[in-house]
Amino acid sequence: MQLTEKLISSFLAFELDIDIHSDIHNIRTNAIKKFEELGFPNKKLENWKYTSLNRIIKEDYTVFSKKKNVIDFKKVKDYFIDNIETHKLIFVDGFFDPFLSQTSHDGLDICIMSAALSKPKYAKIIEKYFNKSANLEDSLTCLNTAFSKEGAYVHIPKNTVLEKPIEIIHFATGNEAALMLQPRNLVVVEQGAEVEIIESHQSLTVNPIFTNSVTEIFAEKNANIDYYKIQNDVVTSSLVDNTYISQKRNSDVKVHTFSFGGKLTRNNLNFFQKDSSINSTMNGVTIIDYDQLVDHHTLVHHANPNCESHQDYKGIYSGKSTGVFNGKIIVDKIAQKTNAFQQNNNILLDNKSTINSKPQLEIFADDVKCSHGCTIGQLDQDALFYLRARGIPKKEAKALLTYAFANNVLESVKIPELKIRVKNIIAKKLGVSLGFDL
Amino acid sequence: MAYTEEELKKELETQEYEYGFVTEIDADTFSKGLSEDVVRAISKRKEEPNWMTEWRLEAYRSWKKMKEPEWSNVKYIKPDFQEISYYSAPKSKDKYESLDEVDPELLKTFEKLGISVNEQKKLAGVAVDIVVDSVSVATTFRETLSKKGIIFCSISEAIREYPDLVKKYIGSVIPRKDNFYSALNSAVFSDGSFCYIPKGVRCPMELSTYFRINQAGTGQFERTLVIADEGSYVSYLEGCTAPSRDENQLHAAVVELIALDNAEIKYSTVQNWYPGNKNGKGGVYNFVTKRGICHTNSKISWTQVETGSAVTWKYPSCILKGDNSIGEFYSIAVTNNYQQADTGTKMIHIGKNTKSTIISKGISAGKSQNSYRGLVQVNPRAENARNFSQCDSLLMGNKCGAHTFPYIEVKNNTAMVEHEASTSKIGEDQIFYCNQRGIDTEKAIALIVNGFSKEVLNNLPMEFAVEAQKLLEISLEGSVG
Structure with missing residues (x-):
């Protein structure tokens, strides 16, 4: 059976497990309808011109892991950052692992999505933020929304500066052959609060793993967020990471993406600047080999005056690897005094490696400073x-x-x-x- | 009184099209519509051999199956292809022998354009082929050229007299099925220029073609074929104008350049089709396919100054097939009022040690949209390919837009590719710097715009640079000194 049909029919089974009378369920039902209409993206779409999912979606994935797998801390110790105290949110095959995790409810919430979606005390936040900045027309985002159930939920209240970083790790044991995971994360950082988050996906098997992740991040006034994505997975697993960031006045969000592993890694990083005087930063280092593919798609929508955005992506490609960079900056008419900068430098080490780069600017305001640079060369x-x-x-x-x-x-x-x-x-x-x- | 950017903006908004006159010339125009019969009739009217008629028909058949492309960043009302007359010729049966026989009304047209045939002939030493409503009406300097073995004539004449050359090269760079508009052009092209430079000959003068759409409700579909044989050199100029009309006119030309080993072709365009009035009514749709192929050690250089057309949609490209070949693209695109331009280039590196340079300058004013779209492709075998691209945009006012869509695809690790782009307005600090040194604001703006486009203007041949300057003045009067 094709993966598309399998997913659509699994939705019926999925409904048995969850509360189908909640408002969230309407969102899920609409999302699966949209996915049914759009299907998986193909190379005919401008946004997927250089990246084909065909070799990924042809596998026969288990759509949900039936049982909770337990893993021994000793075995996975290496995947944690050494010598540092962190809040930990650990998921195994899509289920929360309470033994490896260290959650916190001490005046703030660092816990899990399934609780946030079902418990009344979170209802207000969920209603205000859940699925509010995600792209409702993107098929993979819709697919994730339809099956959204588990993931990290982080809510940092006003003026709280978090001392310890938050570490989020999604493990896949893949004991049951090929496995598809769809984590859904929500990060809300209230006015003047600060947080550092480190996210990674790790497969513990040689079976193919396909992760379709959606993260929504909301930075309220004067909030400060540093988000680190460490992508160093084994070469049998693939990741599509959709991140949507919505920023308010004076907030500063930085996303650092380190892509070293995986068979196919696609990062859709979207910044929406909802007010003035906002700073958005995207940094990335990609070092890949063999027939790996890393695709960075960034979008920065400057919709208000006096904002800044900086992008700096470096890529080093060996073997038969392929790199894709597509950076899009949109500057609206009213977004005067925008300062947008985009840089993409690439090094090709082997004559089988390929790079496709497309830095785009769409500018409708005149008093702006927008520039981009792209180079491809050797050491x-x-x-x-x-x-x-x-x-x-x-x-x-x-x-x-x-x-x-x-x-x-x-x-x-x-x-x-x-x-x-x-x-x-x-x-x-x-x-x-x-x-x-x- | 100090000249401010506000005033410049106002002036830009009200600037009218200077060449919007209609010449009253009797014309022989086909009734509107397109069918196999119309294609046959055009071919018959041009007294073409059978193979050409078949070639056109095949193009027509594949065109019928094709869909109009929609991927560009321009919005326009699609032309109704059955509402266009596909052939219009100034009424006169025989080809002119000398200028005296040319309709004096027509000659006045050229004088108004500032390209008086006589003047050009005597002073500038430029050989001109003039195409009005798709038919070639005057070719100057033919004798001088033929002494060197250079063929410079209308394409319909070339089809009759040099069928071997035409048969070998036509459609070799841009196949009929390449795209929607090239297929249409291949089916219905009525005239255009043909140029062949023999081995080792350096063309002693600039060759030039002037296009004008005169008749209402006609489309212009000209076809240009330039062949530079081994070791030869040619510099080719092309200019265009059209009268002001309310409806949108279609211009879908095809230009093919072939540079054989060690040859060099320099192709310059000054495009000034009627851009529509300041409310965006009327104007020419300029959907042109231009492409050149470079063999070993050869060079093709495209230079374009785009100031006219309601919608411009074109990408002069180079296929760098031979080793050590060079492709260049220099462009200034100026858009004003409701004009839209989606233009750029494609550089396809296939041979070893190939080089390409792209310099693109976009100036948008009024409510116009100006896009650069370019492709740099380095194929796996193109060792040591080198590319440098630069796209700069200048915005005047906050109702216009500037967009950049560069595609860079590299499949070889010895390639060196650089791309940079910037968008800005005329900086207050730049004007202040000039003011400080005793240059008034008007002169300062002129200086800055001039400096902004200088890199491209410098690449135009002398005779044309003056005209290009003049056209920039029309579009941005008061800013170019």
Whole structure:
């Protein structure tokens, strides 16, 4: 059976498990209808011109895991960040794992979506925010909405500065063959509050895993959010990450995406600036090999004056890997004094690797500063020679230059422990050990 | 009194089209509509051989199956293809032998355009082929050229007299089925220019074609074919105007360039079709397919100044097939009032050590929309390909838009590709800097706009640069000094 039909028919089974009389259920029903109409995106769509999901959706996925799988902390210890106290939200095969997690209700809510969707005390927040910034015309987002049940729920009240970062990990054991996961996350940061979130998806099996994730983030006035996405999954799993960020006056949201793993990774990152004096930052480092594909689609909609956005994406491609970058900046008529900057630098290391880049600007206001730059090239041969002339072996020299290339983005990581972790992943990826700290 | 940007904006809004006159010339026009019979009739009227008629019919048949493309960033009312007359010729049976025989009304037209045939002939030394309503009416300097073996004539003449060359190259760069408008053009093109430069010949003068749509309710479908044989060089100019009319007129031309080994073609366009009035009524739809193919060590350079047309939709492209070949694209697109432009280029790198340069400048004023859309493609075998692209947009007022859609596809790791784009208005600090040095605001704006487009203007041949300057003045009067 085709995955599309399987998903649509599973929705009936899904309805048996949940409260079908709630308002949320109307949203779900509308979403599945929309998905039925649109189906999975194909290459004929301008937004999917360079990325085909065909090789992913042909697998026979189990749509929901029937039983809760338990995993031993010792086995997965390596996937947690070392030497740091964090709030933890851990999910296994789409179910919340209370043993590995450390939730908090101490004046704030760091808990799970299933509780938020069903308990009356969260109803107000859910009504105000749930599915309010997600794109109702996007088929994969609709698919996720239809099956939305579990995921992280974070609500930080007014003027609360969270000291410990929040770590969200979605594990897939895949004990039951191929598995499809659809986590749904909601992050609401009230006025003047600050939070740091680290999110990752990890497969523990060689069976194919397909994750279609949707995260909605709301930053109220003066809120500060740093969101780190660590994508270092095994090469049998794929991820479509749809993130929608809605910002209010003076808020500052930064999303850092580190894409090193996975078979296919698609990041749809959408920023909506709902007021003036807003800052939005997107950083990304992509280092991939073999036949991996990483696709970054960013959208920044400047709808109000005096806002800024910065994008800096670096990519290093080896083997037969493919990189896609599509950055879109829209500046509305009233969004005067906008300052939008977009940069995409790429290095191709092998002659089988491919890069497709499409930095777009759509500008309707005149008093703006908008620019974009895109380069594709190789490591500087002179610099490589300089290092080798000083006794640094070729592999290490290449790694050094790669670091230097990606350094701008790595510098933006504020958590030192996370920086070390990212550095270690890169070193492992390049097969060298570097004798310095970033 | 100081000249402010506000005033410039006002002036831009009220600026009228200078070339909007209609010449009263008797014309032989087909009744409206398109069918196989019309295609046959055009072919017959042009006294074409059988193979050409068949070639056209096949194009017509594939056109019928095609759908009008909709992906561009322009909005317009689709032309009704049965409401267009596909052939209109100034009424005179024989080809002119000398200029004296040309209808004096027609000559006046050219004088008004500022391209008096006589003047051009004597002073500038430019050979001109003039096409009014799709039929070639005058070709100058033919004798001088034929001494060098250069063929420069109308395409219908070339079909009759040089069938081998035409048969070999027509449709070789832009196949009939390439797109909706190229198929339409292939079926109904009524005339255009043909140029062949023999091996090793450097064309001693600029070749030029002037297009004008005169008759109401006609479409202009001209076809240009330029072949530069091994080691030759040619610089080719093209200019266009149309009278003011209320309805939208369609212009769907096809231009094919072939640069054989070591050849160089420089193709410059100054496009000034009627852009519609300031409420966006009327104007020409300019849907043109232009493409060139470069063989080993050859070079094709496109330069365009786009100031007219209600809707412009075109991408002069280079296929860099041969090793060491070079493609260049320099463009200024100015849009005002309700004009829309979606223009850019495609650089397809296939050969080794190929290079391409793209410089695109967009200036939008009034309520216009100006888009750059470009593709840089480096194929797996194109070792050491090099590309540099730059797209800058200048916005005047907050009712217009500037858009950039660059597509960059690289499949070879030795490629070096750079792309940069910026959007800005004329900065207050820039004007202040000039004021500080004793340059008044009017001059400062002129200086800045001029500087903004200089990189492209510099690439136009001398004779044309003056005219291009003049056209920029029309669109942005008061800002170009």
